[in-house]
Amino acid sequence: MNTNPASSIPTESNPLIIAKFGGTSVADYAALTRCAHIIENNPATRVVVVSAAAGVTNRLAALSAGITDVAERERLLTEIMHIQHGITRELQPSPDVNAQLRDYLADMARFSTLIAEQKGDGGTPDALLAMGERCSSLLLAELLRQREVRAIDFDACQVIRTDSHFGHAEPRPKRIGMLAAEYLQPELDDAVVVTQGFIGADAAMRTTTLGRGGSDYSAALFAEALQATALEIWTDVDGIYTCDPRQVPTARPIPELTFAEAAEMATFGAKILHPATLLPAQRGKIPVFVGCTREPEKAGTWIRNHTESRPVCRALSVRRGQTLLTVRSLNMLHARGFLAELFAILARHRISVDLITTSEVSVALTLDPTGSHSSGRRLVTPQLISELEKHCDVAVEEGLALIAVIGHQLTSTPEVASRLFSMIGARNIRMVSHGASPNNLCFLVQEDDASEVLQTLHRGFLEG
Numbered sequence: 001m002n003t004n005p006a007s008s009i010p011t012e013s014n015p016l017i018i019a020k021f022g023g024t025s026v027a028d029y030a031a032l033t034r035c036a037h038i039i040e041n042n043p044a045t046r047v048v049v050v051s052a053a054a055g056v057t058n059r060l061a062a063l064s065a066g067i068t069d070v071a072e073r074e075r076l077l078t079e080i081m082h083i084q085h086g087i088t089r090e091l092q093p094s095p096d097v098n099a100q101l102r103d104y105l106a107d108m109a110r111f112s113t114l115i116a117e118q119k120g121d122g123g124t125p126d127a128l129l130a131m132g133e134r135c136s137s138l139l140l141a142e143l144l145r146q147r148e149v150r151a152i153d154f155d156a157c158q159v160i161r162t163d164s165h166f167g168h169a170e171p172r173p174k175r176i177g178m179l180a181a182e183y184l185q186p187e188l189d190d191a192v193v194v195t196q197g198f199i200g201a202d203a204a205m206r207t208t209t210l211g212r213g214g215s216d217y218s219a220a221l222f223a224e225a226l227q228a229t230a231l232e233i234w235t236d237v238d239g240i241y242t243c244d245p246r247q248v249p250t251a252r253p254i255p256e257l258t259f260a261e262a263a264e265m266a267t268f269g270a271k272i273l274h275p276a277t278l279l280p281a282q283r284g285k286i287p288v289f290v291g292c293t294r295e296p297e298k299a300g301t302w303i304r305n306h307t308e309s310r311p312v313c314r315a316l317s318v319r320r321g322q323t324l325l326t327v328r329s330l331n332m333l334h335a336r337g338f339l340a341e342l343f344a345i346l347a348r349h350r351i352s353v354d355l356i357t358t359s360e361v362s363v364a365l366t367l368d369p370t371g372s373h374s375s376g377r378r379l380v381t382p383q384l385i386s387e388l389e390k391h392c393d394v395a396v397e398e399g400l401a402l403i404a405v406i407g408h409q410l411t412s413t414p415e416v417a418s419r420l421f422s423m424i425g426a427r428n429i430r431m432v433s434h435g436a437s438p439n440n441l442c443f444l445v446q447e448d449d450a451s452e453v454l455q456t457l458h459r460g461f462l463e464g
């Protein structure tokens with residue numbers, strides 16, 4: 001083992017890469033084999049962060065909400081077991097690994113029952129959600145060992161320290177840096193470390209989760225803590241596209257992006273990256289690569305501080321299922337402190353506000369499910385409404401989609417807004433936010449109009 005701390009700092013001649021593989025990349029044995037190829041092909045890949053196999057977290061999330069119907073619980077648990085056994089049938093793990101997997105599956109059943117019978121505590125849902133990632137790291141480490149790669153399955157909870165907000169825990173980067181130096185760094189000279197994304201532990205070592213899609217965030221936190229030379233996000237598309245290719249078939253991969261652009265894309269709905277992922281990478285000045293596990297030879301996308309090209313319009317994003325909250329109060333007129341009170345109420349409900357427009361007596365705002373405690377429509381609870389109604393009239397509109405044009409100098413390029421509005425033509429725009437950032441121009445439309453608007457804007461701004 002290397003005991004000289006100076007030699008453990010990654011440099012150009014001693015590079016350290018963190019590779020993260022998402023749910024589709026670890027979905028079955030063939031997919032895991034592709035991950036192993038990528039890891040073996042680059043000896044600088046020392047830390048591998050994995051998500052749960054595709055479909056597992058969705059089922060665990062359903063169980064973690066508390067399913068009282070025993071047959072339904074068993075159905076979901078059996079489906080999860082089939083996914084894992086589909087892998088082990090071909091992997092043929094050692095008896096120890098098999099026993100560990102059995103324990104994990106038994107834990108899933110135990111936690112699900114505790115939650116359904118309301119016998120768990122606040123941390124039980126997160127302990128359950130974490131099991132999907134635990135299965136993946138166990139099995140990928142085993143596959144690597146079978147292929148003569150020294151690999152260990154490392155518990156991310158040893159390093160990813162968070163607060164105790166179960167379901168949406170906030171990481172503690174300084175503490176994570178210290179714990180990584182103590183527990184993770186010493187392992188790196190001897191083995192490829194395979195660990196779990198999405199999960200961490202609070203100060204009392206209770207398992208927490210970072211919010212859906214949080215494995216990217218974990219990988220970036222590991223990269224920052226270890227001062228990695230690069231972070232690789234391996235997924236099912238060959239890079240970040242000009243728009244979600246599932247929504248706009250003519251979208252194409254973007255060779256390079258700035259952190260600011262990628263962050264805007266992630267925030268405004270490009271599901272390919274968790275919105276918080278880029279913060280630790282950017283803080284640590286670590287370039288991020290996004291590539292396709294099935295086609296690793298493809299160019300992918302590099303996210304860096306600076307890029308050579310700076311087009312006015314780089315990409316489009318969409319976030320469906322948006323909620324618009326409009327509050328109206330005559331007391332707002334020439335009053336001070338109304339907005340402060342409004343935001344204090346939203347903060348108490350752990351709701352993060354997204355877009356905001358104001359008039360003399362009303363404020364319209366969209367709620368950000370990604371930065372908030374809960375998700376989607378559940379953000380607007382009866383308690384929130386009744387608290388707000390003490391101060392103002394409240395209207396809630398749902399079924400909206402937020403579309404964002406992402407690029408550079410959008411606030412100082414005159415023709416962008418005029419072209420956009422003429423392209424959209426007859427579609428009703430419910431709200432516009434333009435001016436706060438030179439990197440985005442966003443607006444709300446009816447969800448049913450979103451696909452057509454996206455395709456039209458893509459043709460107008462990004463094709464030809």
Ligand SMILES: Nc1ncnc2c1ncn2[C@@H]1O[C@H](COP(=O)(O)OP(=O)(O)O)[C@@H](O)[C@H]1O
Pocket residue numbers: 021022023024025051213234235236237239240241242243244245246265269270271272273
């Ligand atoms: N701008 C975009 N570029 C590429 N993919 C996008 C974009 N916006 C959304 N996506 C979607 O993100 C998906 C990958 O994210 P995700 O399913 O979370 O992967 P993983 O399971 O690997 O984490 C792609 O299949 C694609 O449909």
Ligand SMILES: N[C@@H](CC(=O)OP(=O)(O)O)C(=O)O
Pocket residue numbers: 021022023024051052057058132197198211212213214215216
């Ligand atoms: N498995 C978790 C964490 C995650 O990031 O998954 P993926 O990398 O497949 O998006 C989820 O589904 O939310």
